[in-house]
Amino acid sequence: MDGSAVVASAWDYTSGIEVEFVDADGVERSGPLTSWWAEPFELASSVRPFASFKGQKNFTGEYWAATSRTHVGYESWVERDAAMALDFDPAVVALASQPFRLAWSDGEREHRHTPDYFARLLDGTGVVVDVRPENLVDEATAKVFAFTARICEAVGWQFRNVGDLYQLYRANLRWLGRYRHRRCHRSPVAHRLREIFADPLPLLVGAERAGDRLAVLPVLYHLLWRHELTADLTLSPLGTGTLVHLTSRDRP
Structure with missing residues (x-):
């Protein structure tokens, strides 16, 4: 129109x-x-x-x-x-x-x-x-x-x-929201995480493959916030066993 x-x-x-x-x-x-x-x-x-x-x-x-x-x-x-x-x-x-x-x-x-x-x-x-x-x-x-x-x-x-967001989704979103700022992005770590999660892996397994979990996890959560990585935020609380994988649009 x-x-x-x-x-x-x-x-x-x-x-x-x-x-x-x-x-x-x-x-x-x-x-x-x-x-x-x-x-x-x-x-x-x-x-x-x-x-x-x-x-x-x-x-x-x-x-x-x-x-x-x-x-x-x-x-x-x-x-x-x-x-x-x-x-x-x-x-x-x-x-x-x-x-x-x-x-x-x-x-x-x-x-x-x-x-x-x-x-x-x-x-x-x-x-x-x-x-x-x-x-x-x-x-x-x-x-x-x-x-x-x-x-x-x-x-x-x-x-x-x-109205009110679904409780589980809301809790997961609030957690990821802590890592929404771009200061959480570190290019070398982000690149490694994209490679590791090309196939679905439990969140902590993938994070430990990328390096020191304390340094890696903020970047991982930031990539989830940016939808470069994805996980089902309605299935269960975001945790060590949550399956994470590269979004379809970012696959080779």
């Missing part, structure tokens, strides 16, 4: 939808979504601050995304895990937290909604992400998410409603 067709389709479904955001230069912008849908929202600053105060029940903070080498905010552990999962996704090249605020009227009342994340994929597709555990999605929230999904479809974005 060319740009004019996208705009025409978006106008049909999003006429009256306003968007407010802070662009990559720190300038506050607002206007019809049909005029701004192509903005690189993955570079936008958060449209609102992340509150932190004594006695607060939820946990706020910033997650450092290795994908874009930027900090993205979160307002709960569930949001932090969602950001980590996006960062781990090899299709994601950049992400931003609370990238814009949508505003619209249904004829009876005014609505405003700020999605939790905006991600950009390798193929250029934008992804709007709302994070809310299923048991906390009430009727009003479900309607907002459904409307947001419809808006996203109109302008060519994906929409994802993300």
